[in-house]
Structures are given as C-alpha cells and as structure tokens.
Amino acid sequence: MLDRFKRRINYLRISVTDRCNLRCRYCMPENDPCLLRHEDILTFEEIQQVVAVSVSLGINKVRLTGGEPLVRRDIVDLVAMIAAVPGINDLAMTTNATLLSRFAGPLKHAGLQRINISLDTLDPEKFRHITRGGEIQKVHDGIAAAKAAGLHPIKVNCVVKKGAEKKDADQVAGYCRANGLEVRFIQEMDLEKGDFGIVEGGTGGDCRSCNRLRLTSDGKVKPCLFSDLGYDIREMGIQQALEKAVGNKPEKGSVNQQNLFHNIGG
Numbered sequence: 001m002l003d004r005f006k007r008r009i010n011y012l013r014i015s016v017t018d019r020c021n022l023r024c025r026y027c028m029p030e031n032d033p034c035l036l037r038h039e040d041i042l043t044f045e046e047i048q049q050v051v052a053v054s055v056s057l058g059i060n061k062v063r064l065t066g067g068e069p070l071v072r073r074d075i076v077d078l079v080a081m082i083a084a085v086p087g088i089n090d091l092a093m094t095t096n097a098t099l100l101s102r103f104a105g106p107l108k109h110a111g112l113q114r115i116n117i118s119l120d121t122l123d124p125e126k127f128r129h130i131t132r133g134g135e136i137q138k139v140h141d142g143i144a145a146a147k148a149a150g151l152h153p154i155k156v157n158c159v160v161k162k163g164a165e166k167k168d169a170d171q172v173a174g175y176c177r178a179n180g181l182e183v184r185f186i187q188e189m190d191l192e193k194g195d196f197g198i199v200e201g202g203t204g205g206d207c208r209s210c211n212r213l214r215l216t217s218d219g220k221v222k223p224c225l226f227s228d229l230g231y232d233i234r235e236m237g238i239q240q241a242l243e244k245a246v247g248n249k250p251e252k253g254s255v256n257q258q259n260l261f262h263n264i265g266g
Ligand code: SAM
Pocket: 020, 026, 027, 065, 066, 067, 068, 069, 094, 095, 096, 116, 117, 118, 157, 159, 186, 187, 188, 189, 190, 261, 262, 265, 266
C-alpha cells in the first residue's frame, strides 16, 4: 500500500491489551487508568483476521505491543495464530520483560522472531521509581531467557527525559554493548502536546519514511501515533478501516488527545 505521500506502508503494530503490570510515569496514570471493557477488546480471531487482510494489502511486518502484551491471557497462542498467516516476514514484540523469563521459550517456539525490551536505567531504585514498583531483576531474567531462547536481535528501548542528564542512558548503552543487545534511545514524548522526536538507533519518529499503521486493542486502525484519526474495524469492516487509515495517513504527526501510550502501544 502506498499512501498519498508515496510512503510504502508495510508495518502493523498491534496493541493486544491496554492493561499493564507496571505503571511507568510517562505512560500510564497510577490510579484508575480508565481501562477498556473486556468485551471491547479484540478477540484473537479478530486480530488474526486483521493480520490476514493487512497482508493481502501489503503488510509483511507485525509487532505486538500493549499495554504489556505478556499480561494478555494465552498470548503465546495469539503469536502462533499470527505466525501462521502466510506473508509475515517479521514478527516482533515490545515488552517490559518482567514476565519474559516464563514466556521467552514458548514465544520463540510459537513463531516470534525478535523482541524489544524497555529499560531506561540500570539502577534498581530508579527503575522502581520510574515504573512505580517494578523489579529490575525480573527484566534481567527476562533478557537472559530471551537470549537462551534464541530471540534475535534483542533490542533495548531506552526512554530519555528531555533535558535530563544522560547518565542512565549511557549506563544502559554500556550494558547493551557488554551483553550483545542493540539499544535505541527514545526521547520522552507527549501525545497531547505533539512533542516527539526521531528515535536514535531506530526507525520511529521520522515522518518522511514512516511505514506504519497501528491497531488499538479495541479495534481502531490508527494511521499515526500523533493523530486523533482512527477507523473502527467492527464498524467499517477490516479492509475498509485499513484502506481509510492508509488513505488519510497524515504527512506529519500533530497531536493525539484521545490516547495514552498504554492504550495505543508506543
Ligand atoms: N509494555 C511494553 C513496554 O513497556 O515495552 C509495551 C508497550 S509500551 C507503551 C511501548 C514503548 O513505548 C515502550 O518502549 C515505552 O518505553 C514507550 N513509551 C511509553 N510512554 C512513552 C513516552 N511518553 N514517550 C516515549 N516512549 C514511551
């Protein structure tokens, strides 16, 4: 699929849940995060159908995200269902890795190819602060399990606060070098203010080369993270929602006043 600006759209990011076992300060409110009703969340069959129709329109790259994808019940089955769709060359996941030690092997077996893990600091106290209670050791265990399972490459997403000293980011970079992990630095973004930047070491944030669509966990196809546009697959039908999203993909991101990171997927 080509959009109006001749960008080839081949990448679908799927938020499989708006729920999470952490409460990162830049992503999710601590209390009452306004979660979706269970009946509004797409079923595995619906997600698989979206993937199948997307492939017929030119998508060949899929990433599962959230919320935290590993808190979605039977996530390994969903990975297997998506991996079974012919035409997906690249199947990845973004996770906070706190539950990964248990899931890495089964995910690899189900057809997951590679994984991105979020880690902003190596300091256990700071990690606990940023995530409002997370235990960094679980992330280390998750990374070890991902390596052992053969998920490759393992990329680390490190969010850097604007204007903050780079000490934590530098330490994360050193840790990644020492452990054979790739690292990407993501400037902390603000959806409401339209504040975003190019991902250092990655592909996000450069509107001229954007190749993405997003599917929210309640079935809206969104053409851009920084836009309020969204097309409901249940109301419009899958193909029409995908085509509308591509047809109306904005040239550049602006603002998103309807979503928070935990319900659009980052
Ligand atoms: N729970 C998973 C995780 O944390 O990796 C997947 C979902 S999370 C919303 C996806 C990515 O978005 C993570 O790498 C996270 O660090 C990033 N993210 C969340 N809020 C952000 C913000 N305000 N600015 C920049 N990145 C953000």
